[in-house]
Amino acid sequence: MTVSFSLSRPENKNEALTNRLSGILRQILIARNDLAADRDVASSTFAALGLTSVDYLEFILNVEADLNIDIPDEAMLNPALSSVDTWAAWLADNAASLQTPGIGAA
């Protein structure tokens, strides 16, 4: 499913992305009946949330499906992208190169 949204200001775009990514991650945490779902999943690192590599792949695939994009492996392996916040910022910064209809589309 691809949901487009129209946002003119970068900070709003980031905020909207953060909310969408947080929603995806929260669903994964709820599915594993994890108390961490109650936390601030946007700013907590994946390490703090106890995400395993399989959880992480589930998150990434869902983000790709939701935004209708393909994320390059280099980004997936980038340890600096360690939370929803950092991912949202990265996606916003790289929206053009990702040719992402789901990010910032009018």
Added chain:
Amino acid sequence: MPAEGQAPGTRIALVGPREEAFLDNVDLEHRETMLRSYEEICGDVVAFGSDYTISREFLGIGYLAAVLRREGHLVRVIGANNSGLADDVVLTELLTFGPRVVGISVLYDLQLASAIILSKRLKAALPGVVIVFGGPLASAISELLLSTFPFIDCVIEGEGESALARLVEAVEVGTELGEVPALVHRGVNGIVRNPRAEPLDLDSLPHPSRDVIEAIRARRLPVPSAYLTTSRGCKAFCTFCTVPNIVRGMKTGVYRMRDPVDVVSEMESLVRDLGVTRFYMADDNFLGYGEDSNRRMLGLADEILRRRLRINFHAECRVDSLVPDTLVRLRAAGFDQILFGLESGSRRTLKRWAKGQTVEQNEAAISLARSLGLDMMPSIILLDWESDLAEVEETIAFIERNQLYRSGQPLWLVNKLKVHCGTAASRRYDNVHGKPVLPAISDDVSIRSWCAKATYQGIPIENAHVAAFWGALNGAANRWSVLLDEIVPRFLKAARQAARGADKVEQIELVRRIAMFRRSIGPWLVELMRLLIAEAMERERRCAPAGDWRDFAESFVAERERQFFAGGLAESLREHGRRRWFGAPAIGSGASAQALIGQTP
């Protein structure tokens, strides 16, 4: 530094030897066989998220290299395990470099055989080289190494920085070795042990060299977590730990701290120069002891925040060192994952291991860490060779009560105490059973056998019921571990590729199912523990002989797998691969996987 125009210093190679598992050990734990290089780990696309960022950087060697370079020497660092270097490659690299001194750091048992065999070959090829061993394991068996292996010239015990620098000086000018502190060497009348020097002032040391991270960056791999120490030593005397042997005999400086401002300066330079974003605090007890340590921790947190470093870090801590307000401040500075040495939920066991903490303290620490939003990694040692069933049952109840099986790595709960050389546990074992009888040395095979014996591999559990419990549980854990570490990653990688540029629904469904399976392993594991311990206790109560529940455990694992994958996980994935990805990799083809689960590829 040498003056201008002066010849450069001595060539010194520092080696972190390759690890190799003791495959003959009937109690082998599968994770010991997963000795992959950082490049291999990154090659698996499964290796993302929090799992992969830990390299095996040898911080001890990094400190040695920095000190020697400061004195003008030419130093080559070879991290054999981290780089996945075979012994032949290491040897060729050493011969090409042509060192005058080679230091080999032997931290623990898995490195010993490769270190010894490498030394033998190096000495044969380069007879004039001085080979010096160091590190916790070498320190613990220094005399044994020198009396058994003539190609090892000397061993440095304990802290190595000033000792190695003095040794190099002595080699350069050809003076006696008697003045080199902490050196164990051969004298005219046998083996000589030089007195140790005063503990080092940690703030006088240069920041460690980062050859390993630089090499990783040069290969364009993701930058791993950087190891960092903010302190050295530990005031506890846990019987299983090698640290007490390192600080043995010290009148002062058993626990020493660095200036937190300098620690943050080191972090900042790693962020700026090498792109590091995550740190692995390698302190024995990061939080330290008492008010001095607490002030230092607050200073560390404040300095990280003041410099606006966007980093996160993992640290290992004792549960009796926690100060809630300090943890809150550290959390704000990026502390997100805490490893507690809980060890046991049995009072008797904690006392036998001289852990110096209580079950109640363990439980309070778990609650506190969770309430602060820290990922809590529990370190548990389920049993040792002396454990009885009641002790093991108490720890299982502790695991259940505190839901430790819900951690990201539940299989780490299946852990038998290793008897490390030089520990109180090894002295206890020797007192009860006598020192291990070591085989004669003739070839590399016998060196490996010697290493296995010398490092207490496969020592039997005394209580037959506990042994039966352990055999069945470890077999089940090995099966799950093989699935998660060797089989699932290949299919996740294939799923990732198949999802690229395509409809992702099928792949998401597969990954979701694997994720659910993975999350279920913790609860299944503790269910199996409970079933096995109940059966073992019942048999003991009836004075019946110990059972053999390995088949039962295997069936338990297979049945749980079928709840998610009708034909079993491996077969279902293979079938999925046949349909989706022509030429999908064979399953369970690794030698260790076959050995552990008896699976035909």
